[in-house]
Amino acid sequence: MNGDEVLVLDTQGQNALSVVRSLGKKGLSVTAGGNTRFLPGMLSKYADDAYVYPDPAADEGAFVDDLERHLLANDYAAVFCVTDMATAILSKHKERLEATGTRVGVEDWDTYILPNDKGRLFALADGLDVPTPETHAPESIDDVEEFEADRDHTVVIKPRRTTVLDEDGEGHTNRISGSNYVSPNEDLVGRYRELVDGNPALREQLPLVQEYIDGEEAVCTVGLADGGGLTAVFQHEKYRVFPPSGGVGSVRKGICEPKMADYADQVVDALDWVGPVHVEFMRTPDDEFYLLEVNGRYWGSTALTVNSGVDIPWLHYQQLVGDDPTVERPDGYRTDVKQRKLFYQDFLWLKENFDQGNYRALAPFLASFATTREETLDPEDPMAALGIIPRTVDMLLGLRDGETVY
Incomplete structure (x- = not known):
């Protein structure tokens, strides 16, 4: 397979950098794509070329037109992406893009939309032997008022879809914050109205009202699916998170x-999913696992997955270019590897602790230099870090708002 060419989009992300490194190490010729230059994936020694395209979140049509022209002008075997936005757009236009002769590494739209619409996901999971939070799908504010009358527990107002593409081709991302959580003594109807009125996308498709599961921390099963469940599996937990109260994992480690x-396999099988998939659960103190969401894309801890012995990008490539979507399942994986997002989640974790007067956080932060693998800064591929350090400095100085870097 040496000499085959692939395109990896979203290379501002650390998981896209992991895909570039994985495929480049296997001898593939990798072009790293993004909506600006000098991104981590573009600066990697495993990237042979770079491709700059219009911002997909700003103009879906311009992005798809430019990508189609680029695919027609190049002889790529496959194209990969990692963000919610790019995954949604490539899935929506998959037939058109694959007419260029390039395999597109996302699910078909009809399958993709199932887990992306959490209302449909939890309706599907209700028929499985998988624990799920009590979930309500209001059709009106009146439905919320009726539910509120008998509520005695904390709930989460959860958007049905994380990523929404409007009629003008602009993308919108619905994230959950502290205001989405409503305790029993708070006004659910008022909060629901406030969130819906402030977000046009939520008015078009009313959010769910879901039982809050009081657990230790979200844990994940990830892997590659072949339409009949998971054919390659890895599991991880967050060892340290930013913000410290609960958020993105700045340090992660493998678990078994x-x-x-088994729960994840049931869900993925019911979805009839093919390709990379991320299934998130809440682990409760009694060691039960409640389904939280399914993301049909590469996950933030892709580097940890690869470094622990499950090279999903390479397996995914084989799946895409092969006649049979079934690949050989790896024999287990390591659970002793800790992977760190020094740039920039762990720096922000330390900064927030310092802001709160918790200077003891410096000790575990410094200790991690000896006990964890950093996702971007790699002695074997040092130039990639130059693509993320400027953004890290901006974040620490407050010059850039918080954003998700996968």
Whole structure:
């Protein structure tokens, strides 16, 4: 397979950098794409070329037109992406893009939309032997008022879709914040109205009202699916998070939870999913696992997955270019590897602790230099870090708002 060419989009992300490194190490010729220059994936020694395209979140049509022209002008075997936005757009236009002769590494739209619409996901999971939070799908504010009358527990107002593409081709991302959580003594109807009125996308498709599961921390099963469940599996937990109260994992490590793996396999099988998939659960103190969401894309801890012995990007490539979507399942994986997002989640974790007067956080932060693998800064591929350090400095100085870097 040496000499085959592939395109990896979204190379501002650390998981896209992991895909570039994985495929480049296998001898593929990798072009790293993004909506600006000098991104981490573009600066990697495993990237042979760069491709700059219009911002997909700003203009879906311009992005798809430019990508189609680029695919027609090049002889790529496959194109990969990692963000919610790019995954949604490539799935929506998959037939058109694959007419160029390039395999597109996302699911078909009809399958993709199933887990992306959490209302449909939890309706599907209701028929499985998988624990799920009590979930309500209001059709009107009156439905919320009726539910509120008998509520005695904390709930989460959860957007049905994380990523929404409007009629003008502009993308919108619906994230959950503290205001989405409503305790029993708070006004659910008022909060619901406030969130819906402030977001046009939520008015078009009313959010769910879901039971809050009081657990230790979200844990994940990820892997590659072949239409009949997971054919390659890895599981991880967040060892340190930013913000410290709960958020993106700044340090992660592998775990092995057979019960959670079985639950994830049931969900993925019911979705009839093919390709990379990320299934998130809440682990409760009694070691039960409640389904939270499914993301049909590469996950933030892709580097940890690869470094622990499950090279999903390479397996995915084989799946895309092969006649049979079934690939050989790896024999287990390591659970002793800790992977760190020094740039920039762990720096922000330290900064927030300092802002709160918790200077003891410096000790575990410094210790991680000896005990974890950093996702971007790699002695074997040092130039990639130059693409993320400027953004890290901006974040620490407050010159850039918080954003998700996968």
